Amino acid sequence: MSRADVDAAAAQPGQVQVVATPPAPSSLTGGRPVRKSLLGDHGRFLRSELLMVFRRRRNLAILVVLGVVPILIGVAVKLGDHRERGDTIFGGITDNGLFAALAALLVVMPLFLPLGVAVVAGDAISGEASTGTLRYLLAVPVARTRLLAVKFGGILVWCAASVVVVAACGVIVGAILFPSGELTLLSGRTVSYAAGGYRLLLVCGYVAVSMAMVGALGLFVSTMTEVPVAAMAATLTLTIVSEVLDAVPQLSALHPWLPSHYWLQWVDLLRDPMATGAVGHGLLVSGAYILIFLSLAWARFSGKDVTS
Amino acid sequence: MTAAISSAGLTKRFGKQVVVDAVNLNVPAGSVYGFLGPNGSGKTTTIRILLGLVFPTAGTHALLDKDFAASAAEVLPRVGSLVEGPAFHPYLSGRANLARLDAADRSAPVRTARARIGEALERVGLSAAAGKRYRNYSLGMRQRLGIAAALLQPRELLVLDEPTNGLDPQGTREVRHLITALGRDGVTVFVSSHLLSEVEQVCSHVGVMSVGKMVWQGALADLATQQRVRVQVRTGAPADAARVLGELGLAEIATDDDAATAVLGAADPEHVVAALVAAGVGVRGFVVERPNLEDVFVELTGAGFDVSG
Numbered sequence: 061m062s063r064a065d066v067d068a069a070a071a072q073p074g075q076v077q078v079v080a081t082p083p084a085p086s087s088l089t090g091g092r093p094v095r096k097s098l099l100g101d102h103g104r105f106l107r108s109e110l111l112m113v114f115r116r117r118r119n120l121a122i123l124v125v126l127g128v129v130p131i132l133i134g135v136a137v138k139l140g141d142h143r144e145r146g147d148t149i150f151g152g153i154t155d156n157g158l159f160a161a162l163a164a165l166l167v168v169m170p171l172f173l174p175l176g177v178a179v180v181a182g183d184a185i186s187g188e189a190s191t192g193t194l195r196y197l198l199a200v201p202v203a204r205t206r207l208l209a210v211k212f213g214g215i216l217v218w219c220a221a222s223v224v225v226v227a228a229c230g231v232i233v234g235a236i237l238f239p240s241g242e243l244t245l246l247s248g249r250t251v252s253y254a255a256g257g258y259r260l261l262l263v264c265g266y267v268a269v270s271m272a273m274v275g276a277l278g279l280f281v282s283t284m285t286e287v288p289v290a291a292m293a294a295t296l297t298l299t300i301v302s303e304v305l306d307a308v309p310q311l312s313a314l315h316p317w318l319p320s321h322y323w324l325q326w327v328d329l330l331r332d333p334m335a336t337g338a339v340g341h342g343l344l345v346s347g348a349y350i351l352i353f354l355s356l357a358w359a360r361f362s363g364k365d366v367t368s
Numbered sequence: 369m370t371a372a373i374s375s376a377g378l379t380k381r382f383g384k385q386v387v388v389d390a391v392n393l394n395v396p397a398g399s400v401y402g403f404l405g406p407n408g409s410g411k412t413t414t415i416r417i418l419l420g421l422v423f424p425t426a427g428t429h430a431l432l433d434k435d436f437a438a439s440a441a442e443v444l445p446r447v448g449s450l451v452e453g454p455a456f457h458p459y460l461s462g463r464a465n466l467a468r469l470d471a472a473d474r475s476a477p478v479r480t481a482r483a484r485i486g487e488a489l490e491r492v493g494l495s496a497a498a499g500k501r502y503r504n505y506s507l508g509m510r511q512r513l514g515i516a517a518a519l520l521q522p523r524e525l526l527v528l529d530e531p532t533n534g535l536d537p538q539g540t541r542e543v544r545h546l547i548t549a550l551g552r553d554g555v556t557v558f559v560s561s562h563l564l565s566e567v568e569q570v571c572s573h574v575g576v577m578s579v580g581k582m583v584w585q586g587a588l589a590d591l592a593t594q595q596r597v598r599v600q601v602r603t604g605a606p607a608d609a610a611r612v613l614g615e616l617g618l619a620e621i622a623t624d625d626d627a628a629t630a631v632l633g634a635a636d637p638e639h640v641v642a643a644l645v646a647a648g649v650g651v652r653g654f655v656v657e658r659p660n661l662e663d664v665f666v667e668l669t670g671a672g673f674d675v676s677g
Binding site for chain 1: 420422445449459460472473
């Protein structure tokens with residue numbers, strides 16, 4: 061530091077204001093507005109969490125990739141040879157644009173969707189730990205159970221958003237490139253476009269719940285490490301292991317218990333009448349796994365020493 | 369209110385290593401308490417226990433006279449903290465980072481959030497850089513943002529772990545002023561440091577940690593009484609001087625070629641000089657060596673600044 065710098069620094073002592081204002085303990089309790097929204101005063105934290113998730117460039121990139129899938133499918137089918145029409149989801153695209161959305165969901169289900177969810181869920185606690193912000197959140201204080209709840213809330217919204225992006229892009233691309241009148245269900249029955257849209261909505265709900273299970277797993281794994289990438293990789297790996305085991309016929313006894321076994325069961329929703337038995341079973345399995353993983357996350361996190 | 373922080377037998381074991389060993393903290397309300405100790409002496413772990421980040425293996429503690437285990441959620445909003453350096457989301461601006469912490473605080477009135485955030489930023493001199501991303505902040509700016517986060521709400525207790533780490537001399541002085549100002553306002557400040565000069569200037573009380581144990585705690589003024597004042601007599605007859613010093617009851621007498629030294633103890637220096645002269649010892653010089661706080665600190669912690677454990 062030169063002599064001149066010292067002088068300059070000394071000449072501006074007021075540059076940084078160190079003004080003492082008396083503490084006003086009364087303002088801690090006085091005049092606090094009582095919010096009566098559904099989430100009470102958790103709403104503000106959840107909103108902050110959602111901003112964190114949806115403003116992050118990496119996450120936006122994931123949404124873009126998910127949105128591109130139905131566009132690629134639509135364009136490929138439009139350009140390709142589609143003389144043969146079977147009563148499959150892909151075959152239905154040329155008949156009705158809604159099938160572009162369904163086909164896209166079918167494509168992203170095994171890998172892309174779980175990947176996106178694993179990234180966000182795996183980052184939930186471990187990300188805060190790796191930046192060190194976890195200790196400051198807990199000292200605010202944020203109760204650990206509340207932090208997990210808000211994080212899982214963010215993951216749920218993320219799951220829903222991912223599914224909606226795929227479906228919405230599919231619907232739009234389908235409407236542009238293909239007919240959008242009545243559509244023929246997989247069982248051969250014909251329903252109105254609106255009724256088809258309703259079915260698509262149910263499918264989206266089912267897929268979102270399936271992904272919420274991956275999210276719960278990710279949240280649990282995320283409480284066990286300070287390295288976000290490790291949590292993401294572990295979550296995706298476990299998901300893929302489940303899918304691989306599900307593909308081995310010799311393990312058929314195990315299949316009904318696998319988290320991913322019922323993932324594609326939503327095709328039942330495209331029959332008429334809707335075959336809800338297996339779908340209901342799928343929801344039950346997802347719900348059970350969500351409960352298990354959330355309990356594990358809570359058990360792991362509530363008594364953990366935070367040394368990050 | 370009697371104690372801002374009190375603890376009984378606070379102990380933390382990581383595996384076999386005892387990091388915090390039966391620490392009994394007593395931080396009087398309204399004090400500025402310097403929490404001293406060499407690196408690795410267990411200061412930060414103690415602070416993590418105080419804030420509920422780490423669970424103690426044994427012992428209890430209370431913040432602002434409330435048992436922590438029973439009422440952490442109630443008492444923590446009244447406590448601002450800086451733990452082991454600042455930590456924020458790198459891709460958010462300073463202001464957005466503070467907004468996030470404020471949103472997480474159930475006790476923070478949303479109505480005043482903007483004003484409180486602005487005020488906290490101004491208080492640490494970050495208003496101009498509030499919109500910049502945290503990743504572009506210098507170390508000193510990061511430290512300031514950490515202190516701003518601790519000041520988001522009116523606090524009754526501030527726990528600041530090494531608050532001047534990474535600050536330039538001017539920033540260090542500003543933080544010292546801030547601590548003094550907060551202390552004057554009645555806020556209890558618990559500030560950890562390995563820099564003695566920092567503590568000596570701003571603190572009313574100190575606690576000294578060494579290898580996980582609290583080795584001394586009390587008012588800074590009382591620490592002076594811990595000092596072992598030595599006298600040095602420069603003389604042509606060191607042996608004679610030593611004999612006189614011994615007769616006067618001084619301890620740890622040592623001699624060399626032209627001087628005798630001893631620990632003064634209860635005797636007063638004037639009396640010692642008079643006795644030496646009366647005994648015919650030629651006194652060429654007489655020095656009362658009062659060790660500074662740093663010497664006392666090193667004496668208490670033994671190893672000085674070496675990392676232990």
